[in-house]
Amino acid sequence: MARTLTFQQAINEALDQEMARDDSVIVIGEDVAGGQGAEGEMDAWGGVLGVTKGLYGKYGDRVMDTPISESAFIGAAIGAATSGLRPVVELMFNDFLGVCFDQIFNQAAKFRYMFGGKAETPVVIRTMIGAGFRGAAQHSQSLYSIFTHIPGLKCVVPSTPYDAKGLLIEAIRDNDPVIFFEHKKLYPLEGEVPEELYTIPFGEAEVVREGGDVTIITLAEMVHESLKAAEALAADGIECEVIDLRTTSPLDEETLLDSVAETGRVVVVDEANPRCSMATDIAALIAQHAFDALKAPIKLVTAPHTPVPFADNLEDLYKPDAERIASTVREVSEYQTWAATASKS
Amino acid sequence: MGSDRIQKLTMPKWGLSMSHGKVVEWLVPEGAEVVPGTEVLEVETEKIVGAVESSVSGTLRRHVAELGQDVPIGGLLGVIADPSVSDAQIERFVEDFLPEDADDESASDEFASEFVDVGGRRLHYLKQGDGGQPAILIHGFTGSLNDWLFNHAVLARQRAVYALDLPGHGQSSKDVGDGSLDVFISTLVDWLDALGLTRVHLVGHSLGGAVALGTALRNPDRVRSCTLIASAGLGPEINADFITGVVEANRRKQLKPYLQSLFANPSRVTRQLIDDLLRFKRVDDVQDALRRIAKNLVTDGKQVALFRHELESLQTPTKVIWGEKDQIIPSSHCTDLPVSMSIDLLADCGHMVHMEAAREVNQLVLSFLEKTD
Numbered sequence: 051m052a053r054t055l056t057f058q059q060a061i062n063e064a065l066d067q068e069m070a071r072d073d074s075v076i077v078i079g080e081d082v083a084g085g086q087g088a089e090g091e092m093d094a095w096g097g098v099l100g101v102t103k104g105l106y107g108k109y110g111d112r113v114m115d116t117p118i119s120e121s122a123f124i125g126a127a128i129g130a131a132t133s134g135l136r137p138v139v140e141l142m143f144n145d146f147l148g149v150c151f152d153q154i155f156n157q158a159a160k161f162r163y164m165f166g167g168k169a170e171t172p173v174v175i176r177t178m179i180g181a182g183f184r185g186a187a188q189h190s191q192s193l194y195s196i197f198t199h200i201p202g203l204k205c206v207v208p209s210t211p212y213d214a215k216g217l218l219i220e221a222i223r224d225n226d227p228v229i230f231f232e233h234k235k236l237y238p239l240e241g242e243v244p245e246e247l248y249t250i251p252f253g254e255a256e257v258v259r260e261g262g263d264v265t266i267i268t269l270a271e272m273v274h275e276s277l278k279a280a281e282a283l284a285a286d287g288i289e290c291e292v293i294d295l296r297t298t299s300p301l302d303e304e305t306l307l308d309s310v311a312e313t314g315r316v317v318v319v320d321e322a323n324p325r326c327s328m329a330t331d332i333a334a335l336i337a338q339h340a341f342d343a344l345k346a347p348i349k350l351v352t353a354p355h356t357p358v359p360f361a362d363n364l365e366d367l368y369k370p371d372a373e374r375i376a377s378t379v380r381e382v383s384e385y386q387t388w389a390a391t392a393s394k395s
Numbered sequence: 396m397g398s399d400r401i402q403k404l405t406m407p408k409w410g411l412s413m414s415h416g417k418v419v420e421w422l423v424p425e426g427a428e429v430v431p432g433t434e435v436l437e438v439e440t441e442k443i444v445g446a447v448e449s450s451v452s453g454t455l456r457r458h459v460a461e462l463g464q465d466v467p468i469g470g471l472l473g474v475i476a477d478p479s480v481s482d483a484q485i486e487r488f489v490e491d492f493l494p495e496d497a498d499d500e501s502a503s504d505e506f507a508s509e510f511v512d513v514g515g516r517r518l519h520y521l522k523q524g525d526g527g528q529p530a531i532l533i534h535g536f537t538g539s540l541n542d543w544l545f546n547h548a549v550l551a552r553q554r555a556v557y558a559l560d561l562p563g564h565g566q567s568s569k570d571v572g573d574g575s576l577d578v579f580i581s582t583l584v585d586w587l588d589a590l591g592l593t594r595v596h597l598v599g600h601s602l603g604g605a606v607a608l609g610t611a612l613r614n615p616d617r618v619r620s621c622t623l624i625a626s627a628g629l630g631p632e633i634n635a636d637f638i639t640g641v642v643e644a645n646r647r648k649q650l651k652p653y654l655q656s657l658f659a660n661p662s663r664v665t666r667q668l669i670d671d672l673l674r675f676k677r678v679d680d681v682q683d684a685l686r687r688i689a690k691n692l693v694t695d696g697k698q699v700a701l702f703r704h705e706l707e708s709l710q711t712p713t714k715v716i717w718g719e720k721d722q723i724i725p726s727s728h729c730t731d732l733p734v735s736m737s738i739d740l741l742a743d744c745g746h747m748v749h750m751e752a753a754r755e756v757n758q759l760v761l762s763f764l765e766k767t768d
Contacts, residue, residue: 216677246569247679251645260666 052244058101058237060211061176064218065102065138067247069109072136075222076112077102078127079140079176083115098142099178099237124150124175128158128227131173136222143185144177144193144231158227159202170225174218179207180233180271180321181358181369190358190365192270192322195331197229198298204228204252205299209273211241213296216250223249233270253300257309261289264379265309267332268319269295276319278372279379288383298328306332307340314345315382319375324352346385349378400480401488402451404435404473406466409445409544411508411521415467416440418460429455429475434754436460436472441667445545447472448754450552454478456485508540508566513585519566520559520586524551528619528768529592532558533583535601535625535746536692537641537672537685539565542600545753550598550760559586561603563684570680574687576628576700579606584614596764598622600749601724602692604629608702611711620767621713622760625721625746627692628702630728635696637723642685647673659720659745698724706733713737714763716756718744737763 055063069075082097083106096103106113116123120141127139141147147154154175161169181190198205204226208214214232221228258273259280266276273294280290291309295301310316316336320329329350336348351370359365406416416438423435434446435455449455457474460466471492474485508521521540530550534542540558550556560567562582563574572578583606587595596619599607604626611618627633637653644650647669654669655661676682692700715738717726723746729738739759744751 212674244674244678248674248677249679250677254646257666 052242054240055211055215055243056237057208057211057214057232057239057241058099060215060241060243061101061218061232062104063243064215064222065105066108068219068222069105069112071247072222073112074134075136075138076114076130077105077109077138077140078114078116078123080116080118080142082106082140083113097140099234101176101232101237102140120146121150121153125153125157127173127175128153128171131158131171131227132161132169136172136174138174138176138222141175141177143189144179145188145191147175147177147193147197154197154203154227154229155200159200162226163202171227172222172225174221174224174228174230176218176230176232178234179231180235181353181365182235182271184360184362184365185234185358186360187357192231192233192320194229194231194269194298195322195327198301198328198331199326202227203299204297205231206252206297207231207233207269208296209233209236209270209294211239211243213250213256213294215243216248217252217296219247220249220252224252231270235271239274250296252297253302254296255302255305256294256296257291257305258294259290259292261291261313263289263313264291264315264317264383265306265313266290266292266317266319266375266379267295267306268292269298269328270321272319272321272370272375275370275372276375279375282372282376283379288379290379295328301335303335303339306336310336310340311343314343315385316344316346316348317351317375317378317382318348319351319370321353321369323355324350325355327352345387345390346382349382351375351378400453400477401485402453402475403471403488403492404447404449404455404475406438406460406468406470406472407447407548408468409440410442410541412541413440413442413468413544415465415470418462418464418466418472419444420462421458422446423455425455425458427455429453432754432758438466442665442671443544443663443668443750445750445753448549449475451475456480457489459489510566511586511589513582513589516562516568516570516582518559518562518568518582518586520557521547522555522557523547524553524555527554528594528596528764529555529557530596530598530764531583531587531592532556533597533599533603533606534558534561534564535603535627536638536688537564537675538600538603539675541565541671542747543749546749546757546760549753549757550764553761553765557590557592559583561606563681563688565675569678569684571684571687573691574684574689575691576605576609580609580613583610584617587617593617594619596620596622596767598624598760599626600624601746602627602688605700605702608709608713609700611713612702612705612709615710618711620764621711622716622763623713624716624749624756625718625724625726626715626728627698627724628700629715629732630703630725631697631699631701632725632728633693633696633698634723635693638689638693641672642682642689645673645676656722657746658751659718659743660751663747663751706736709733712767714759715739716741716748716759718746718748718751720744721746721748
């Protein structure tokens with residue numbers, strides 16, 4: 051039955067239930083063992099923010115703490131995945147993935163392709179994204195677009211506790227490498243989560259709000275800012291359709307294009323930096339496949355092309371918020387093509 | 396005095412997850428008379444649009460909730476009172492109203508559903524009302540106890556009414572054994588035993604109708620009456636595409652047309668209704684359970700679990716209700732039934748007739764239960 055869990059608890063429950071169901075599921079990472087609920091390991095954390103706490107007490111050696119050696123333990127997890135285990139490896143902040151690009155881009159992502167489909171690499175790399183945590187430039191980025199760029203990787207970016215659990219179970223059962231991006235600001239977010247195990251297929255965007263005037267395409271924490279903006283806009287008679295991508299690879303192009311065909315007006319909201327991003331990728335997709343439906347230019351609401359600032363006031367300015375989203379939606383909804391303007395006069 | 400003659404009309408709770416509803420339209424103007432069962436206004440929830448009925452007689456004195464207003468469960472919608480009550484008294488009643496004063500029907504603890512373990516299965520059920528000869532509501536294929544959202548509370552005004560999640564459905568265990576009707580029948584009887592219910596009224600929809608009918612035939616001493624709504628088991632014809640589609644469809648878009656075919660008015664199907672079914676189907680083991688049940692229900696496009704040849708030996712008083720525009724099981728199945736059965740065919744309704752014509756179905760069932768108590 052459904053109870054209210056936080057985003058963080060939903061992830062913990064997915065790990066717990068999959069470990070109970072399948073002995074080949076193991077957890078690897080820095081400080082992932084121990085923590086609250088574990089016996090005799092009270093000084094350990096269960097992950098830097100406690101997402102894996104309690105698992106060590108239940109599953110012992112299947113929860114492995116590692117030294118600060120991302121390149122080694124990510125490689126080890128990928129190797130273990132090719133030889134029969136289903137490792138869920140936690141790489142604290144996605145900012146640190148740079149030290150193990152070869153293991154991810156050239157090894158894990160390529161095995162199936164290079165071995166003629168005979169090799170499988172069922173590894174999940176869990177990692178935190180997102181600004182707003184006063185974590186400064188090296189702990190606050192949202193780098194999902196870099197991984198989305200690589201064929202052979204699946205990329206999951208959930209926004210609710212329900213989705214986090216279902217998508218993580220799907221990721222663990224998937225036979226390909228999956229990068230699972232968790233926005234750290236979402237951890238305390240509460241929502242209804244069934245006690246039972248369930249999965250959500252990859253490549254299915256969620257229409258989280260229906261509306262016929264403007265389509266807002268977004269992901270992760272920005273889903274909630276977009277919903278806030280949509281509520282405010284509804285009071286002024288502008289009805290937004292808000293689409294949560296949920297997975298960036300595979301990408302549910304159909305749901306996006308169907309919505310744009312209805313509204314003809316699009317705002318893409320992405321917390322990441324704007325160059326070569328999900329926002330630009332989606333804008334290109336729409337320009338290519340739904341040009342005839344467009345009644346206004348596609349607008350993007352993103353961070354600027356700068357590192358995430360450490361100063362509180364600058365970090366707040368850096369991140370898109372409901373107000374910026376709303377004002378951009380207003381511009382798009384009021385936009386008149388030359389032809390429309392001419393026909394009125 | 397005076398306030399005794401003032402009756403509140405409050406936001407009902409339809410189904411376990413409803414927390415509020417939006418006023419769509421007032422069906423009765425201020426100053427008009429209402430009686431128990433009058434549909435007073437339409438309310439939209441996340442799942443579905445339904446009509447709020449009056450449970451009392453009197454004059455509808457005040458529309459308290461405005462169009463488009465979101466009202467929590469138990470919140471005040473309108474005021475019903477005798478014309479002799481002054482406007483000032485009505486005004487005071489509205490001002491003094493506290494949502495906590497909401498009647499028992501909408502109190503949240505009334506909606507605590509329960510679980511009981513029966514033969515290795517965890518069964519989920521919801522009880523409303525007390526006393527009288529108890530009645531059991533049994534949903535159809537891929538349904539849940541929430542399907543009775545417009546019926547449960549109304550029927551429970553006169554008696555204890557239990558709505559059950561069948562194995563493989565809702566929040567009950569997903570183990571359906573071989574998926575045959577016998578599994579459902581024996582589980583139902585074991586569940587009645589577990590709750591100490593010796594003799595009950597059964598009200599079943601679709602697959603649940605076949606379960607009710609089968610239980611009455613196999614265990615006549617346990618069944619006081621049978622109400623079969625768009626029931627399976629009465630003839631070979633069935634929309635087999637629906638069964639396959641609803642089991643195999645894995646995307647909202649694929650599922651939508653199948654869900655729409657459940658209603659005469661397809662606009663009844665909201666996004667939430669589709670999402671709920673999709674979420675249910677994505678729970679581990681559900682799809683397997685549904686496939687297994689479907690295989691037992693339908694072979695080569697025909698229903699195979701049929702009771703028609705046994706109907707002459709049926710001792711239990713039985714009522715049959717069907718929607719004329721049923722696209723899943725044809726309403727022709729209610730022809731040529733034994734004369735002892737009372738049959739009601741409702742116009743402009745589809746397979747989910749108990750949702751689409753909730754008021755009529757509630758009245759029919761209420762009076763049938765009373766007659767067979």
